[in-house]
Amino acid sequence: MAFYPVIMCGGAGTRLWPASRAARPKQFLDLTGGESLFRQTVRRVAPLAGADGHVLIVAGVSHLPALRRQLADLGVPAVLLLEPEARDSGPAMAAAAAWLAARDPDAVAAFVASDHHIPDAEAFRAALAEAGDHARQDRIVTLGVQPTEPSPAYGYIRPAGPGAAPVAAFVEKPDRDTAARWIGEGYLWNSGNFIVRAAVLGEELAAHAPEMAAAAAAAARTARPDPVDPERVLTLGPVFREAPKLSIDYAVMERTDRAWVLPVSFAWSDLGAWDAIARVADGPAGGGRWLGEPDSGCHIHAPAGVTVATVGVRDVAVIVEPDAVLVCALDRAQDVKGVAQRAGAGAGDARLPPLADAATAFAVWMRTAALPLWSTLGVEADGAFAEAIDARGRVPVAPRRARVQARQAYVLAHAGAAGWRGPWREVVRCSLARFAETNVRPDGLYVTLTAADGRVLDDTAALYDQAFVLFALAAAARSGIEADAARARAHALWATLATRRLPQGGWREAGTYPYQSNAHMHLFEAALAWSAVDPAGPWNALADEIAELCLTRFIDRDGGFLREFFSADWSPAEGPDGRLVEPGHQFEWAWLLTRWAVLRGRTDAEAAARRLFQVGARGVDAARGVAVDALDDQLAVTSARARLWPQTERLKAALLLAERNPDDRAAYLAEAAAALAGLELYLRPNGTWRDKLNPDGSFVDEPAPASSFYHIFAGWEQLAAAAAVLPELAGADAALA
CATH class of the missing domain: 3.90.550.10 (Spore Coat Polysaccharide Biosynthesis Protein SpsA; Chain A)
Incomplete structure (x- = not known):
């Protein structure tokens, strides 16, 4: 047996x-x-x-x-x-x-x-x-x-x-x-x-x-x-x-x-109870420090970085947590249960479900730290957006990338539409006007890089950047910022892109990797955004075209995972490039495909999205609680570094899949809670963040890149949407207003 x-x-x-x-x-x-x-x-x-x-x-x-x-x-x-x-x-x-x-x-x-x-x-x-x-x-x-x-x-x-x-x-x-x-x-x-x-x-x-x-x-x-x-x-x-x-x-x-x-x-x-803990504990627990008499019979539990000092007391427990402190005589340890019950009913411990509690804290950080910082210190004197802010609130001098200008405009426009009361409208209007002055090429496409004085440093028109320009213009139109002008600019940009469609479907990207899924993903996202504000435009057809390309070419038919790089006929690229699988993009495509599948009633696309999520989860390092940067096509880890953005994509996909799959809701919400906990590792209280987590648990010391805010904010948006419909998040205060 x-x-x-x-x-x-x-x-x-x-x-x-x-x-x-x-x-x-x-x-x-x-x-x-x-x-x-x-x-x-x-x-x-x-x-x-x-x-x-x-x-x-x-x-x-x-x-x-x-x-x-x-x-x-x-x-x-x-x-x-x-x-x-x-x-x-x-x-x-x-x-x-x-x-x-x-x-x-x-x-x-x-x-x-x-x-x-x-x-x-x-x-x-x-x-x-x-x-x-x-x-x-x-x-x-x-x-x-x-x-x-x-x-x-x-x-x-x-x-x-x-x-x-x-x-x-x-x-x-x-x-x-x-x-x-x-x-x-x-x-x-x-x-x-x-x-x-x-x-x-x-x-x-x-x-x-x-x-x-x-x-x-x-x-x-x-x-x-x-x-x-x-x-x-x-x-x-x-x-x-x-x-x-x-x-x-x-x-x-x-x-x-x-x-x-x-x-x-x-x-x-x-x-x-704490008296039982005191009898077996090997010194203070929880990582904290105790200054006291070793033979006093006291037990101390405090988090790392906290020092507890005791003088003249014996046989007591001192338990320190960020939101509560307990001091009790050890011979009364059995009575703590009553205190816990009273604390649970009080304002100091609302006992929200874990995800709802974390969602509330995330929204507070967004509206009181991140958005105020990036809409003020993160805006240059001429209206353009800063590329980065360091941990001390200083802005390094750097060339301006088109994708950052577009992403930041999207964030603030959507924050304003969600009710945030900061200076979003004028900031977005000025930034888009400045961007139109410095970045438009004669053919209507947008250059990749400019200097602070407006000089063009790189006139490449990357598909990736065009996608984010469309995305920012959709955000402006949705928020009522010169909506007609934003629509006209979007149609003009699309008219040029449409002439560049490849005979085999899709678009060629500039640079080293001309045939890739990533740039198409963001064009797909922009098409979905525009279809909501301009349903009579070409956007639904564009979204359908990219979705089919993803389902038939980008996703491996046997493995169910999404590849990054391809040959001209959209078969996998030769060598390691063709075998690259990024967990973050599995999550991001899962989120986008699910949204599209709901609009089109495509159960096959929803099934593909769920499979993509499974693949992405294979790249989660359970020890650190984060999604790593890269796998191979056998789903073995090839880069254990973990950037910030895959954590937000895991959160978004888990929340949306929880909405769409009630039988598996608990499992997806557990994934969402883990993803949000992983994301919180990167966020600083002052509204900045770290971007790269090393395999040893240390972070790369560098300024917070503005480009991450788009991912962080989109994570908040999906969290707020989930809080409005999922009973498990009913207690969350996820609003920006």
């Missing part, structure tokens, strides 16, 4: 507030001065899986990004079974047992908590192996820990005899005097670990909790593969929400006649 460690990741750890929250429960935190409890648990139980088994992890859908990050470098094969809604330990174990039994009728499951402290991993594994022998005799075995003190923090088990024995009774947490009496009578601490054949647990659930068993089994049968990692991540079917919300103790263990307990004597703690 194969052995399957099943790690249970439920619980919010409210007695460990303010470090443990619903969005970041205790199992994912460094609470003891080492690695997270979850990672310790994975390392502890993985050797038990052997060649025929595997590790199964049961967690909430909102935990998926944290799970991916924490599993990234452990090298442990694991299957993630995600709950669409927390229903307590009974339904979670029932679903896992049903899923295992359907795949291996003889499976022996060891259900272990993800947040316990067990320093002797070898002794723990030996106990599980011994319990497995009893489980193979159709017993449900729990580990009973030999008490070391009369603790009122734990439930207790009364065994029917010495050694491995039937359970005579499970009893709730007692007072200290009762606990002392029970210990004298041979009671054991209830560790909450269970070892049982999956089929046996199913039988007992059917007998004692039939509604739970039926809902959990149906949820396991209808589990949906994750759209990003279908082989290893599954979300239980929505019927899981109908399972009665009960612990496994109430549902089965207190009713079954198959319950056995195996006494164990290794050190164990469920780390349920």
